[in-house]
Structures are given as C-alpha cells and as structure tokens.
Amino acid sequence: MNYWIVKSDPETFGWSELVKEKKTDWTGVRNYAARIHLKAMKKGDKVLFYHSNQGLAIVGIAKVTKEFFQDSTAKDEAWVAVELTAIKELKNAVSLSEMKTKKELSNIGLIKIGRLSVMPITKAVYDIIIKMGKK
Numbered sequence: 001m002n003y004w005i006v007k008s009d010p011e012t013f014g015w016s017e018l019v020k021e022k023k024t025d026w027t028g029v030r031n032y033a034a035r036i037h038l039k040a041m042k043k044g045d046k047v048l049f050y051h052s053n054q055g056l057a058i059v060g061i062a063k064v065t066k067e068f069f070q071d072s073t074a075k076d077e078a079w080v081a082v083e084l085t086a087i088k089e090l091k092n093a094v095s096l097s098e099m100k101t102k103k104e105l106s107n108i109g110l111i112k113i114g115r116l117s118v119m120p121i122t123k124a125v126y127d128i129i130i131k132m133g134k135k
Contacts (some may be wrong), residue, residue, distance in 0.1 A: 001123075002040070002045045003126040004045060004118065005048045005050050007052040008051065009052050011054060018060070024084055026082050027073045028071070028073055029071070029080075029117055031116065034118040038080050038118055042067060043066065046063055046087075047062040047063060047084055056095060057093035058090065062084040062085060063084070063085055066082060068082050069081060090134075099132075105125060108125055
C-alpha cells in the first residue's frame with residue numbers, strides 16, 4: 001500500500017463535498033509531476049486530504065477506489081484522474097504550520113514543494129500526521 005497527500009481549495013471542492021458525495025473523480029490536475037503520481041496510485045492506497053488556500057491543513061482520510069483513467073475534464077488525452085472515496089475526518093485538522101514544527105516532516109512535498117497538488121508520502125509520515133490529528 002502507498003500513501004499520498006492531495007490538495008484542494010475548499011472553495012472549489014473541499015472535504016465536506018467529498019464526504020457528502022462519498023466519492024469523486026479527482027480531475028483537473030494539470031501538473032506533469034502530479035500526473036506521474038496519479039498514475040502510480042493503486043486501489044486501496046490511503047490519501048490525506050489537504051485544504052489549500054484556506055485552512056492550510058490536512059482534514060481527512062480518503063482512499064483510492066479506482067486507479068487512473070482518462071480525465072473527463074481534459075481536452076488532451078494525456079491527463080488522468082483517479083477515484084477517491086472518503087474514509088473519515090480527522091478529529092483535529094493538522095495545520096501546515098503545525099507540520100512545519102515536526103523535524104520528521106521537514107522533507108515532505110507539502111512543505112518543500114508547496115505547489116504540487118498530488119504527492120507521495122511514506123507510511124511513517126502518514127502515521128505521524130494521523131497521530132497529530134487525534135490530539
């Protein structure tokens with residue numbers, strides 16, 4: 001199993017929308033590095049859902065329920081999407097500023113490559129963030 005972070009502006013599509021819809025096609029990603037990550041996602045992988053622009057925090061856990069397929073919102077066939085399904089909301093959102101205080105998280109893409117919308121993380125990083133969200 002692999003672990004990921006996806007970012008979304010809550011004004012466009014936030015955690016509450018994913019919970020309401022239960023699942024969604026993760027479309028609209030137009031970054032080459034993020035596309036590589038979408039193609040690497042496997043059914044069952046765990047995904048941390050991060051609110052960008054407003055909130056700046058990891059707020060929930062989702063999972064990949066369908067591996068990559070053609071992004072229906074793209075004119076170019078090169079762009080892909082995956083299906084994500086909501087699992088649960090974190091008890092406490094884990095803010096970017098809080099993550100920056102943890103030495104163990106200093107090298108994650110969310111901190112080092114702020115513009116990337118889909119990024120891999122290790123199980124150790126996933127576990128740290130989940131633990132932070134339970135406090």
